Amino acid sequence: MKHVLRLGTLTAVGALALTGCGNDGNGNGAESAEGLEICYVAAAESHAYASPANAAFQEAAEEHGVHVTLLSQEFDAQTGTDQLRTCIGRNPDGIVLWPLDPQAYIPGLVEAQDADIPVVLINSPMDEDAEGLYTSFTGPDTYEQGVMAAEVMHEELGGEGQIVIIAGQAGNGTTIGRTDGFNNMLEELGSEIEVLQTVNADFDQQRALELSRDLISRHGDALDGVYANDDTMARGFVDAWTESGRELDDMPAIVGINGQQDAFAGIEEGYYTATIVQSPEEDGRLALETIVSAATGEEVDTRIPIPLTVVTQENVADEEPAF
């Protein structure tokens, strides 16, 4: 059984160029990159994942001698669409965009194209409509993460059982990607797993804790598995489970995303089934390097994924937590 999926390729972006490791810009981009102006529309500044990704981005930029203007959307796509235009207005050599919505940035991307500014999407994908409007999409794909989570869950439960989904903020791009990917993959696998209920806990541990108490009351021991859009919320469920007087050993299968430290600890102890690691540092660095390549006129692939690793008990000792 293949628990470790080194993902370079997968379904949703099949139409695009599928392979490549995206590091080609590293060597020869460095000289001509000196002095480039890059505008980076980040998801947020105060966030467990975004902060280290941003930091890595900035660090890589310094190494290349690239100047970065960082705008933070604070998880508000509405702000982000405006910030994208601001970026275009500054006429930089390249733009890196962290989309929080699959659609909303398209008109901005059109303008960027008109202005001949290369755009690299970091971390989250956009709709098919946006294809051709950006130069490249680097980073993990939230949809892919959902897909991988579904595969792990499917295997862990032997293809049948009852689960709940603890999703992030309703309407948020990451939530949508990770949830849809999961649900669609279950269907594709012909899985008998039944999703009893989906709740939105806004990526908030306390919210997840409160909702999990109610979920445990409602479904209790009928639960075979829990899929949380991130490890923080999965942690909320774990706390609610022990709080209810139940044993860690009886814990339903838990699959989270992000590869947080405490998820790793849980996997080591055996009550946490799996998490999907994506490295924020790698995410940020890769996006910067890709945009540098694109801005210096090199050819870049339209899809440059960063590796996603499913961490289970088998490989937990070999992997590093993302944060």
Next chain:
Amino acid sequence: MTSAATLPPRVTEEKTANKILGWIALPVGILALLVIGSLLSEQFFTTRNLTNVLINMSIVGIIVVGMTFVFIVRGLADLSVPAMVAIGALLTLSLQPSLGSLVGALVGILAASAAGLINGLFIGYFRLNPVITTLATGTIVLGIAQAAVGGVIVYGDDPALQSFLTGRIILGIPTIVLIFLAVAVGGHLLLSQTIFGRWVYAAGSNPDATKASAVPLNFTKAAAFWMTATLSGFSGVLLALTLQTARPGIGTGYEFDAITAVVVGGVSLLGGFGNVPRAIGGLLLVTLLSNIMVLNGIPTASQGLVMGALIAGAVALDVYLRRRGGAA
């Protein structure tokens, strides 16, 4: 400057029926929810689930106690709650490695408390509009908190304290619920049994008469805001200790949750009326409702349809009764 036309209509008798309605609406609502909940879901009327309701209430409940004082003193509302929760939580965990959990917690509460003094000074003594003042101080305080921790998640490392807080120490009731109940009882006693509590009512009911009665009006108002900030900070500390993680957005929405509870409890935004049990009753009603909706699989994001209608309905009933000279 008072002229006849601006005076409220003189109320000469209390209508018993309305008065009774005003008092029983909340308990009846809670009772009705208990019945409905039991009918809709088997798991609802279990000790376990009802205990969960209590646990879920606890964190916001501590803030609700403070917000009740703000409402009764006619201070409108405190919108700086999320910021106070955040600094309480962030400081606790970021100081934990160097100073230990308890000292960290103390510093967290003190910091929120200090920020609350600023609220109190501006609103009580300078008489600035509370809504815009707390909006501004909240923005500033949260900004400083974010800048201080560089804007990331802070992890804690004190599972012992965590399990102590969430563990069921006495009669199967978790410590955190006991803490909340202690705060609620303390707040109730402060409001109903002490001189200060009486000042709060008087200041909200008629500030001029209160001032003319040699009551320190400015202090009373300032103290209500200081209390709310301190309790919010305390709530943030508990939140951080039970979750063992904290991030700047940790308190988002708590201000509106607290306002909702207080309003549904029938505490008047116009001041001078209400009490802590009522506000807690409002919180219980809201929490039960949310619990029932989750147990019955109603999508989380759509629950606001019911909540919004509940708030409007509760206040409309309150205003109606008040105009009839009932429960006021």
Next chain:
Amino acid sequence: MTQNADATVLAMKGITKTFPGVKALADVDLEVRTGEVHAIVGENGAGKSTLMKILAGVHPPDEGSVTIEGEQMWFNSPLEARRQGVGMVYQEINLVPDLTVAENISLGQLPSSAGFVNRLELHRTAARVLKELGTRLDPQEMVGRLSVSQQQLVEIAKVYASQPRIVVFDEPTSSLSEHEAKALFRVIERMRSNGIAIIYISHRLREVLDISDRVTVLRDGRIIDCRSTEGLTPPEMIRLMVGRDLDDVFPKRHVAIGNPVLEVAGLTRLGVFEDISLTVRAGEIVGLAGLVGAGRTEVARALFGLDRYDAGTIRLHDSEVRIRSPKTAVRAGIAYIPEDRKRDGVALSLSVKENISLPVLRQVARLGWLQRGAERRMTQQKAEELYVSPPAIDRKVATFSGGNQQKVVLAKWLASEPTVLILDEPTRGVDVGAKADIHTIIGELAASGVAIIMISSELPEILAVSDRVYVLHEGRLTAELDRSAADEESVMSAATGEAVAA
């Protein structure tokens, strides 16, 4: 205006109005002619305000008719009354501070075309009105920026702009200085010469004599006399206004008077009152008389620390105290029953108990903790002592009548066991029964050795209750009269500035 000078503009006939428990007006007739200034005088409670409120459409009369230029009028609202030519200028200013003078003047009917304010017309109207009134206000100025007297002129201009046939001035000068009042008279003169009938209500008799053509005297809701002002003297007018024996209504107890408790010397608040010196002894009731706006309330507020004072000393029991706030006043043993009960007196949404104990919570508390039983006993006792009826201390004050609310205010302050008690209009708006109760209480307090200052606009009340009377006129003491020397005429002449204390 086409009427000849003597035409009757307003005729009120057989007006009767009863409020619960009080017959405010009984069969009152009033006739006002074009181009005259018709004064209405009378004591407080004589029925002037009620009569004017009927004219202004605030209250409907029980009986009687109002005709304007021969046309029968039915007013259901102030707005309607104004549309039909009755303009009112009240003592209180009710303007929009954030709009300009011109806008305030035309607020009810802003000149417009297609929804746009016709600014030219707006300013033309304002300029014309202000000019006709002989004032020099800038129409573009924000009203909030004007002084009180200027605002009052705007208020008058606003009334004038609506082209009224009759304008009622209700105590227009009470908050104005002498100089400002003169300006006001010029305005009134202008209005009269433009053919408007003026009704003028004032306590300042000298003013009334100066400005009016005829004067109607009201007493106890009845017309006593209506005569030409010419040849009338203030003493005569005072006799007409008072003229009754009230000793039965206000029985006076005889109490042994002790040592001085409160000695005030040279108390001054700039621009409000000046050089006030008075002494109150234990068991003594001192009346503070004067017209509305003479500074009585202001002196009382300063003594209680609600307003600051700029100069002067206050001695209590032979030691000097500096009163900075109500708190220090209460600590020094001073209590003040405020004039505006609804604003400064009671908290309506709290219970009787909570109101009574408010200033003295420390007495019924231990370490900040209220002793419920003690509080209940104390307030119940006070409520009963003061005949609060019903003595249900848990009921909200809002559910009590005005008289009983006033008793609650009294109880509240007696609870602090003051040595000096200042009562500001303690019986205003109170029915007869409660009034008698309150007087009994005041008497009992004096008997127990409390030094009492009482402010009242009702002369007979002051005279009946007080052992000594100080009279204020425009912020200065004009007389100190012993009980034997004080009668209505002597007090009234001092209060109107007719006589200066010997």
Next chain:
Amino acid sequence: MNTLKRVFESPAVLTLIHYRVVVILIATLFLSVSLVPGLTEFRTLSLSLDRTATLGVVAVGLTVVLLMGKLDLSVGSTLALSGIATIGLQDQLGPFGAAVAGIVVGVLAGVLNGFLVVTLQINSLVATLASMIFLRALCHFLTDSNPISGDDPLFGLTVSRALGGTFSLRTYVFLIAILLLFIWLTYTVAGRRLYAVGSNEHAATASGIRSNRYLFGAFVFSGFTAGAAGVMQSLATNTGSPAFGEATALTAIAAVVIGGTRLEGGRGSALGTLGGVLVLAAITTTLEYESVPTYYQNIVTGSILLLLILLDRIASNSPRSALSLNSLLSFGKRDETPTEKKQEGKVP
């Protein structure tokens, strides 16, 4: 304390305080221009304005509500809801019909608020909190929490693209809205009456103005502008998202208050709101260009807000308090918190 008092009573300081909004605006603009190279370039300026256009249009409506001494917290939810209507109804109504429908949704939201505040006499803070929660939930309910998108992503570009090298359409909408608001408030009868009601409802009613209608109208207008902003936002992004506008209400209130509108009603102006929006725009642009983290922006914005309301308070107590209701209320008597005085005139 006395020296402080003397400082605040010196004519120069008083003048500065008096023109505080203008002073702050000039100061921020000056700082922006000196810190950010190329800010004065027309393109930058145009984009900067374009970014604030949506917020600005919302602020236009809020100005009127605040002028009446009320609050409207629901504008963000209204914005999202009308955006969803605009995108979601495009198939049925065509793009223009859908845009109109979006605005109608905004107006209906305003009617809901008017009903709650005027008819049911619920305090505006609580009433609009309720409708904020309700309308937001409605957005999620209608869309199943997924953003919806229109057929033609490029259709909406006209809204945000610079017209003939000048400003974008929505910038023009915002500027025209400010202009219309200015004309409305300053030159029309309705506008003057609006001030009258907001400043002294009693006096206004006594002058024959139907205050409740104006109050109701203010909420409807605020719903209308929030709806219009939602339409523009959704067209510009080709998306109707239930997550749009979450931060809009409080930011817009801050902008309006920075523009000198008093939360207690009666004072405020269209140009002030323009100023407030520009201050926020200048701060955002400057700090973003310098890559200053958002939380520092928050500290700066919050401090300016606090400073302005503090100055407003000082101005109300100073002799030069031309615009202050407070000074009027306190003549001869006590000073009183305006909040206590005015928050809810209706309910005893």
